[in-house]
Amino acid sequence: MTLSRDQIVSALTQILGAESVVGEPGQMTGYISEPRKRFHKEAQAVALPRTVAELQAVMEWAHEVGVHVVPQAGNTGLVGGQVPLFGDEVIVSISRLKGVRSVDAAAGHMTLDAGTTLQEAHEIAEDAGMMFPLYIASQGSARIGGVLGSNAGGVQVLSYGNARELCLGVEAVLADGSIYKGLNALKKDNMGYDIKNLLIGSEGTLGIITAATLKLFPKPDFYETALLNVASPEAALELFTQLRARAGSTLTAFELMPRIGIDLQLKHGMAAQDPSAADSDWYVLAEISVPKGMGGGALEAALEDAMGAGIVTNGVIAGSLAQRETFWTLREQMSEVQSREGASIKHDVSVPVAAVPQLITLGIAAAEAVQPGIRAVAFGHLGDGNIHFNFSQPEGADGKAFMEGAEAVHEAVYAVVLELGGSVSAEHGIGQLKTKLLKQVKDPVALSMMKSIKSALDPKGILNPGKVLG
Ligand SMILES: Cc1cc2nc3c(=O)[nH]c(=O)nc-3n(C[C@H](O)[C@H](O)[C@H](O)COP(=O)(O)OP(=O)(O)OC[C@H]3O[C@@H](n4cnc5c(N)ncnc54)[C@H](O)[C@@H]3O)c2cc1C
Structure with missing residues (x-):
C-alpha cells in the first residue's frame, strides 16, 4: 500500500499528537x-516520539502499512545513513528520548536513553566522578543511539575501544515494533548469539536503539600531552611502538598529522600561530592519561630516549591545559580546514597498524598517478591503523573538475588499502555512500550472512531501506 504524505502525517499525528510530527517539507x-551536504532527498514526515512506547507504536504502524523508516539521532553521520535515500521514507528522530535511567559509579556503568547527546553523557559521567571515554568532534550533537548505531570511534579507541567495546547492553525497538530488552550490565554473558553487538554498528537497519548501558572509567589524574616532530610515518610508527611498550594502556592517544594540515590552518586563520617546535613533514600528537596515584614523567622520559635515537627530531610537551587544548584543536580542525581550501576527496580507511607507513607512501603515489598535483592531507589515529586519507585539490585548480576525478582517486586508494589487508570503512560506516563499494570488497559469504540477518529481523525491509546492503 502506498500512502500519500497527507495520509502518513495524519496517521502519525494520531499516534503521537501534532506537536511530535513535522509534515511540512519546509520545516524538515x-x-x-x-x-557533508552530499545527499538531498526529501522525507514524507519526521516523527519525534517522546517515549519508547510511542516509538513502538510508530514502528507497529509503519510495519503494518509498509512505510519505510529512517532512524535518526544527532544527524552528524558522514555516510548518509541517517537521511532518506528514496524520498518515500519517514525520519524517526530519537532526539526526544533523553534522560538518565541509572548511574552506578562504583560498579562502573550508567544507563542512558538513546537521545542523550554524547556531550551530555560526558557530563553525567563527570558528575558521578567518572569518565565516559568516547570523544569525537561532533559530540555536542551526536546522540548515544547514533553513536552506537554507527559504532563510532574517536581519539581514544587506542586505549578504551570504540562504541561497541564501551557498551554493556542495549534496548531496541525492532522493525515490527517489538522490543529487545538487553539492558544488562554483564561483562560476561554467553547465553547464545550476541544480539547487542549485532545491533551496534547496524546503522539503523536492524533496530532502533532506545537506551544503552555504558561503561564508566576512573578519570585520569592529569594528562601528559606532546606535539612531536617526526621525519616520516615510519618514524611515527617506531615512536608508537616505543611509547606503547613503556606506557601500555595509559597511552590513550597517538595521532599522526602532516605539515600541510598546520599550514592550511595558519593560512585560513584557524590557528593564530604555529604551536609546533619547528617545521617538520610530520607530527605526532601523543597523550598519556596518568591515573591517580601514579606519578608523571613517563612521556618525558620516553621522549628523551626517542630523541636520543633520532626518532623524534623536536617537540613540545604541553605545559598547561590551554596548551593541550591548542594541540587538540589543531588535530580536530584537520578535516574542516580542507573545505576552506577548496574541494577535497576523503577516505576513512584502516590497515594493520604496522602497515600505516606503507599505506601512506603507496596511497599518495597511487593518487598522484591519477590526479597529478593532488595534495595529500593524511592524518588520524595511527595507533588504531585508522587514517583519514584525504586529498585537497591542486592549488588554484578548478574544484569541480578535480571532483570529477574523485572516482579514480577512490579506486587507487582503496586498491592499496585492500592490498594491505585493510578496511574501506574504519569508523564512519557504510550508510548510502559506500553500498556499491561494500558489495565489491566484502567477502561474499559475509555479505550473504548479513542479508540473511537483515531479512530475518526485518522481512518487509522497513528499516533504513537501501542503506548498508544497498
Ligand atoms: C565534525 C565531525 C567529526 C566526527 N568525528 C568522528 C570520529 O572521530 N569518529 C567517528 O566514528 N565518527 C565521527 N563522526 C561521524 C558521526 O559524528 C558519528 O558517526 C556519530 O556517532 C553519529 O551520531 P549521530 O547521533 O549524529 O547519528 P546519526 O547521524 O543521526 O545516525 C548515524 C547512523 O546511525 C543510525 N541511527 C541513528 N539513531 C539510531 C538508533 N537509535 N538506533 C540505531 N541506529 C541509529 C542512523 O540511521 C545512521 O545510519 C564525525 C562527524 C562530524 C560531523
Whole structure:
C-alpha cells in the first residue's frame, strides 16, 4: 500500500499528537540536510516520539502499512545513513528520548536513553566522578543511539575501544515494533548469539536503539600531552611502538598529522600561530592519561630516549591545559580546514597498524598517478591503523573538475588499502555512500550472512531501506 504524505502525517499525528510530527517539507531542513551536504532527498514526515512506547507504536504502524523508516539521532553521520535515500521514507528522530535511567559509579556503568547527546553523557559521567571515554568532534550533537548505531570511534579507541567495546547492553525497538530488552550490565554473558553487538554498528537497519548501558572509567589524574616532530610515518610508527611498550594502556592517544594540515590552518586563520617546535613533514600528537596515584614523567622520559635515537627530531610537551587544548584543536580542525581550501576527496580507511607507513607512501603515489598535483592531507589515529586519507585539490585548480576525478582517486586508494589487508570503512560506516563499494570488497559469504540477518529481523525491509546492503 502506498500512502500519500497527507495520509502518513495524519496517521502519525494520531499516534503521537501534532506537536511530535513535522509534515511540512519546509520545516524538515534540519533533518534532511547532513554535514557533508552530499545527499538531498526529501522525507514524507519526521516523527519525534517522546517515549519508547510511542516509538513502538510508530514502528507497529509503519510495519503494518509498509512505510519505510529512517532512524535518526544527532544527524552528524558522514555516510548518509541517517537521511532518506528514496524520498518515500519517514525520519524517526530519537532526539526526544533523553534522560538518565541509572548511574552506578562504583560498579562502573550508567544507563542512558538513546537521545542523550554524547556531550551530555560526558557530563553525567563527570558528575558521578567518572569518565565516559568516547570523544569525537561532533559530540555536542551526536546522540548515544547514533553513536552506537554507527559504532563510532574517536581519539581514544587506542586505549578504551570504540562504541561497541564501551557498551554493556542495549534496548531496541525492532522493525515490527517489538522490543529487545538487553539492558544488562554483564561483562560476561554467553547465553547464545550476541544480539547487542549485532545491533551496534547496524546503522539503523536492524533496530532502533532506545537506551544503552555504558561503561564508566576512573578519570585520569592529569594528562601528559606532546606535539612531536617526526621525519616520516615510519618514524611515527617506531615512536608508537616505543611509547606503547613503556606506557601500555595509559597511552590513550597517538595521532599522526602532516605539515600541510598546520599550514592550511595558519593560512585560513584557524590557528593564530604555529604551536609546533619547528617545521617538520610530520607530527605526532601523543597523550598519556596518568591515573591517580601514579606519578608523571613517563612521556618525558620516553621522549628523551626517542630523541636520543633520532626518532623524534623536536617537540613540545604541553605545559598547561590551554596548551593541550591548542594541540587538540589543531588535530580536530584537520578535516574542516580542507573545505576552506577548496574541494577535497576523503577516505576513512584502516590497515594493520604496522602497515600505516606503507599505506601512506603507496596511497599518495597511487593518487598522484591519477590526479597529478593532488595534495595529500593524511592524518588520524595511527595507533588504531585508522587514517583519514584525504586529498585537497591542486592549488588554484578548478574544484569541480578535480571532483570529477574523485572516482579514480577512490579506486587507487582503496586498491592499496585492500592490498594491505585493510578496511574501506574504519569508523564512519557504510550508510548510502559506500553500498556499491561494500558489495565489491566484502567477502561474499559475509555479505550473504548479513542479508540473511537483515531479512530475518526485518522481512518487509522497513528499516533504513537501501542503506548498508544497498
Ligand atoms: C565534525 C565531525 C567529526 C566526527 N568525528 C568522528 C570520529 O572521530 N569518529 C567517528 O566514528 N565518527 C565521527 N563522526 C561521524 C558521526 O559524528 C558519528 O558517526 C556519530 O556517532 C553519529 O551520531 P549521530 O547521533 O549524529 O547519528 P546519526 O547521524 O543521526 O545516525 C548515524 C547512523 O546511525 C543510525 N541511527 C541513528 N539513531 C539510531 C538508533 N537509535 N538506533 C540505531 N541506529 C541509529 C542512523 O540511521 C545512521 O545510519 C564525525 C562527524 C562530524 C560531523
